[in-house]
Amino acid sequence: MKKKLLIIGASGHGKVVADIALQMRKWQSIVFLDDNEDIKTVMGLDVVGKSTDASNYIQDHDIFIAIGNNAVRENIHRKLREEGASIPTLIHPNAIIGERVNLAFGTVIMAGVVINCCTTIGEGCIINTGSTIDHDNIIEDFAHISPGVHLAGTVKIGQGSWLGTGCIVGNNVSIVGDCILGAGAVVIKDVDQPGTYVGVPVRRIS
Template sequence: MKPLVMVGAGPGSLPRIVAEAAEARGKPLAGYLDIGPDPKPPTTPLRRLGDESLLDDPAFLAVHDLVVAVQGKERRTIFEAILAAGGTLPVLIHPAAAISTTAHLGDGTVVSAGVIVQSDARIGRFCMLNTGCTIDHDNVVGDSVSIAPGAHTAGYVTIGDGAFIGLGALIIGGVKVGARATVGAGAVVVRDVAEGATVVGNPARPLPPKPR
């Protein structure tokens, strides 16, 4: 495996999660790249290798693997730009996670400590599986999905691209969560969630639209 470089930094939680997962698996990060107009150094001491201009450098991309530690709307754009330029985005799995041998995880997905992914689950690209969440058998999870700590899905759940599943949420078997939907913290989802909707409560219900 090539040296692993973190794209983006700053004092937030994701750079620390990435750095700790790499350290725990015995192959610490080789350094990081700054991203954006006002970059901040990571809390974890790491060597700065340069800025985002290196993502257009074929020589740099040829000898490094990359893991993206940027959050927000630009996260997926950065992933896709790296792949388009020929960069590689391996899956980063903390050794304290348990991943079924029949599960599949897409490029650039980060898996935190305590995560469980069961048999025949399909996790898309660029996902973030946070501490202690569980993805049960035969789930299909799209690209750029973020699942918060302690959230759990039953079997045969489908989660669309860009959805967010909040802290401690529960999703019963067979439910479909639409693309870009948000499931609030602690919600118990017992029926399908429409694209772009936000649901909260037990049982989870859509929030009313905001008044104009």
């Protein structure tokens, strides 16, 4: 871990990530990169360049990718990993993390999250505000669990999937990678084909 933190992305998600980093009190300084040249400061923190400048900061900064789009986040994350970047895991102080929970680097755990025992969460995931993840879950790399999502026990979420606000997933259910679930969707059986799903219970619409 390094004394300085660089956050890539200064939009709404980036602000929340910065807020978590500030509350963790582990870095002496925090700065942003963002491709919008009109943004100079965010939350009193300087924007020091564009996302393409990240390589210049690898030596003395931890680097966190605060971009909501799963695919874009993955591409930047993998590039920086190959270049040897130090990518931390961010956990809000008010999150509740159970025993034997494994959190990979590049993942952010936001305020009010509960993750129960024996769950594994992969690289570059977003576990958003107030979501709950029960025992023995597997969340694969670069998934986004939106605010207020509730996952029961022994759920598996595939790589790059996005669960909209307020989704509910029942016990022992697997959702394949590269799925989008609309807000409020309820999943009671396996989703084994990528696509977009909505409704109660979910149905595929594309």
